[in-house]
Amino acid sequence: MIIDAHVHLSLYDGNANSLADSKTVLLDEMRRRGIDRAIVIPDSQEARYDIAGFETARTLIDDADPLDLLGSPDILDGRVQDFDRYEILLADRTIHGLKFFPGHEPYYPTDSRCLPYYEIGQRQRLPVVFHTGENPENRDAARFNDPKYIAEVTERFPALSVVITHYFWPRIEYCYEVTKDVPNIDFELAGTADGAVVRASGGIGAMRDVLGRMIQDHPSQVMLGTDWPMCNIQGHLDLVDSLGLNQPTATGCWVETRRPFSNCRYDITNP
Numbered sequence: 001m002i003i004d005a006h007v008h009l010s011l012y013d014g015n016a017n018s019l020a021d022s023k024t025v026l027l028d029e030m031r032r033r034g035i036d037r038a039i040v041i042p043d044s045q046e047a048r049y050d051i052a053g054f055e056t057a058r059t060l061i062d063d064a065d066p067l068d069l070l071g072s073p074d075i076l077d078g079r080v081q082d083f084d085r086y087e088i089l090l091a092d093r094t095i096h097g098l099k100f101f102p103g104h105e106p107y108y109p110t111d112s113r114c115l116p117y118y119e120i121g122q123r124q125r126l127p128v129v130f131h132t133g134e135n136p137e138n139r140d141a142a143r144f145n146d147p148k149y150i151a152e153v154t155e156r157f158p159a160l161s162v163v164i165t166h167y168f169w170p171r172i173e174y175c176y177e178v179t180k181d182v183p184n185i186d187f188e189l190a191g192t193a194d195g196a197v198v199r200a201s202g203g204i205g206a207m208r209d210v211l212g213r214m215i216q217d218h219p220s221q222v223m224l225g226t227d228w229p230m231c232n233i234q235g236h237l238d239l240v241d242s243l244g245l246n247q248p249t250a251t252g253c254w255v256e257t258r259r260p261f262s263n264c265r266y267d268i269t270n271p
């Protein structure tokens with residue numbers, strides 16, 4: 001089973017006419033690329049026309065769809081105290097983890113407003129996912145999501161499953177150095193095959209090299225993600241295939257990374 005652990009229901013580059021339509025396009029694309037299930041990440045803001053927030057995504061996704069949802073707490077709006085609500089959504093597996101957007105939004109992973117959510121994730125044994133790296137329109141954004149802060153979170157919450165997405169591009173070697181000895185960080189590959197990301201990060205050779213080492217170090221802690229529709233699914237499948245890890249190794253790494261269901265700690269086997 002191949003699971004894409006990072007997609008959005010959103011309008012991008014004329015892919016769809018509506019958010020409902022974008023779900024249809026996504027399901028088509030998954031069928032075409034051999035993706036069995038996908039995890040939809042809602043935006044932290046509701047009521048945007050171009051990307052589904054949690055409530056919109058929940059109404060668009062049917063039980064029969066091979067799609068599962070994360071939650072995306074709004075950290076900046078001090079009026080929103082959503083801890084109880086998210087605890088229930090996680091407990092009944094309406095959502096399968098929480099996504100945080102430091103850098104997209106001006107807060108650090110160590111921000112005190114985030115900590116109660118990490119406690120909930122730890123208690124419910126479900127992961128928290130951190131956006132990392134630059135934003136094309138705001139390079140300064142990366143100072144908020146430096147993996148050194150994410151490593152601090154893992155020290156403070158040792159039983160919490162923590163996931164880094166986008167590998168802190170373009171500083172991928174730095175991300176490797178900062179995280180290589182941290183036991184409880186998982187990695188999800190969304191964006192790492194995107195042309196602009198690859199170019200800014202030193203080229204495809206540099207990307208393959210660092211991801212190859214990271215997968216060797218953490219063979220059961222890496223999962224496929226694509227960031228569809230901003231990035232294309234096939235490019236990410238090709239990148240992973242090109243790592244030359246698709247034969248089981250002594251540690252069984254590649255088979256496992258292609259099957260995040262079995263090991264990625266997103267408990268979506270019992271929705």
Ligand SMILES: [Zn+2]
Pocket residue numbers: 006007008041190227
């Ligand atoms: Zn994304």
